[in-house]
Amino acid sequence: MAGPGEVVVDVERAGVCGTDAEFFSGAMSYLHTGQARYPVRIGHEWSGTVSAAGPGVDRKWLGRRVTGDTMLGCGRCARCRSGRQHVCADRYEIGIRNGWPGALAERLPVPVKALQALPDQVDAALGALVEPAGNALRAVRGAALPPGGRLLVLGPGTIGLLTAQIAAAQGAEVHLLGRSPESLEFAAAVGFPRAWTTETLPDLPWDAVIDASNGPESPALAADLVEPGRRVVYVGLAGEPSPVDSRTLALKDVTAVGVLSGSGGFAGTVELFASGEVDPRPLIAATVGLDDVAAALAGERRPGWGAGPKIHVDPRS
Numbered sequence: 637m638a639g640p641g642e643v644v645v646d647v648e649r650a651g652v653c654g655t656d657a658e659f660f661s662g663a664m665s666y667l668h669t670g671q672a673r674y675p676v677r678i679g680h681e682w683s684g685t686v687s688a689a690g691p692g693v694d695r696k697w698l699g700r701r702v703t704g705d706t707m708l709g710c711g712r713c714a715r716c717r718s719g720r721q722h723v724c725a726d727r728y729e730i731g732i733r734n735g736w737p738g739a740l741a742e743r744l745p746v747p748v749k750a751l752q753a754l755p756d757q758v759d760a761a762l763g764a765l766v767e768p769a770g771n772a773l774r775a776v777r778g779a780a781l782p783p784g785g786r787l788l789v790l791g792p793g794t795i796g797l798l799t800a801q802i803a804a805a806q807g808a809e810v811h812l813l814g815r816s817p818e819s820l821e822f823a824a825a826v827g828f829p830r831a832w833t834t835e836t837l838p839d840l841p842w843d844a845v846i847d848a849s850n851g852p853e854s855p856a857l858a859a860d861l862v863e864p865g866r867r868v869v870y871v872g873l874a875g876e877p878s879p880v881d882s883r884t885l886a887l888k889d890v891t892a893v894g895v896l897s898g899s900g901g902f903a904g905t906v907e908l909f910a911s912g913e914v915d916p917r918p919l920i921a922a923t924v925g926l927d928d929v930a931a932a933l934a935g936e937r938r939p940g941w942g943a944g945p946k947i948h949v950d951p952r953s
Contacts (some may be wrong), residue, residue, distance in 0.1 A: 638690030642745050643697055645704075649764035650739040651681030652932045652947045653734060653794065653915035654850065657728070660933035663875060671733050679738035679949075680706040680731040683754060683763025693748045703763045703906075706730045707897050740929060742951045746911045752902040758911040761923070764948055765798070765916050769905045770898020772798035772848075777901075778869040778893035779844035781808050788813060788842045790858060791849030791872055792831060797919055798830050799846055799871070805913045813837055822943045824916050845872060852878045864888040871895040889896040906942055919944045925941040925953040 638644045656678045658664035666672035683703045689695055708728040709721025716724050723877040730746070731738020732800065751905040754763045772795055781787055787803050789796045792814040800810045804827070811830040814820050832838070845858040845868045852874040859880055862868050868890060868945075885892055898905070908914040921944040924932065931938065 638688045638745065640691045641691045643686045643690035643693055644746050645684040645702060645744045645746055645750065646687045647682055647684040647739050647742060647744050647951050648760040648879065649683050650679045650949045650951065651764045651768065651898065652929065652949060653681060653768065657933050657935065668891045677737040677741060678731045679740035679766040680729065681764050682739035682743065682744065696785055697751065699746060701754040701763065702751045703766045704746045704752055704866060704901060705752060705899050706732065706767060707899050708736065708747055708750055722897045731805045740926065740951065751876050752906060754906065759946060761917055761920060762909045766902055766905050767898045768794055768917060769798045769802070770901030771795055771895060772802050773871045773901040773905050774805065774870040774895045774898065775799050775846050775848070776803045778895055779846055779867050781844050784809065786840060787844035787865060788845045788861060790845065790847045790854045792819045793848065794919060795871055796848035797823065797826065797945065798916055799848055801914045801916060802908065818943065831909050844869065849871045850874050852876050853870060854878065857879045859890060862890055862898055864890065868891055869893045869895060919946045920945060920948050923948040923950050925949070926951050
């Protein structure tokens with residue numbers, strides 16, 4: 637049942653991401669800081685159809701295909717009032733923080749203010765990729781690349797590849813840095829042949845470096861590699877502290893940008909998907925039912941699943 641200012645969404649797709657796997661393993665930092673606790677219903681990348689509307693919600697939302705922001709601010713504090721609800725100290729995060737239930741279920745409650753309508757050109761799979769791609773879009777914006785600039789993305793996972801796709805669509809020369817041959821082969825297969833290891837990385841001037849990895853050494857590497865006077869963007873998170881020497885940033889006059897969530901990137905991402913400029917569906921290795929979620933969270937790869945980094949769930953199957 638939808639509460640005041642809320643809708644209920646019938647979930648059609650939900651993405652499984654690294655945060656979900658950390659909840660499954662117990663490594664998620666919020667579990668240790670008190671911002672989350674078990675039991676928790678995970679899932680924050682989703683799409684579906686509005687099936688119920690609570691008091692105060694425009695009935696036009698009924699039957700609309702939607703996705704939505706993960707970050708739910710209180711709406712009253714100075715951060716929320718200035719458009720920074722994603723860093724509200726009292727925020728809920730769908731399927732992550734302070735107990736708001738997630739999308740690995742048939743139905744999901746969502747505040748109407750968090751909804752993003754989906755046009756017909758954006759199917760359920762694309763809709764469930766809007767949230768991670770919103771992070772990627774914000775990372776590309778934060779990089780402030782010059783026209784035709786050269787971008788290095790650290791980490792060819794879902795966020796890294798989405799970042800690469802969005803930057804390439806905007807005319808950037810995109811390179812990826814990874815570790816495993818499999819991930820680099822997949823990057824090449826989806827259109828990014830400039831995929832390197834630290835041993836093979838060419839000595840080129842990087843107009844921006846985006847760290848989309850989970851390696852604790854990557855933030856310092858990003859600062860070391862970027863051209864002086866340019867930008868590094870941190871959108872990946874390691875499981876342990878990631879030291880960066882502030883002298884490197886200062887002496888190179890580098891701007892460091894942090895990205896938390898896709899907030900502010902949803903509308904732009906939907907436009908990119910709807911236009912066909914960016915099509916991330918090849919990143920989806922498989923779409924499974926709820927019975928297979930535990931295997932996906934444990935990192936298993938079932939026969940018949942593809943090589944992509946993303947697993948989707950159809951809770952109706």
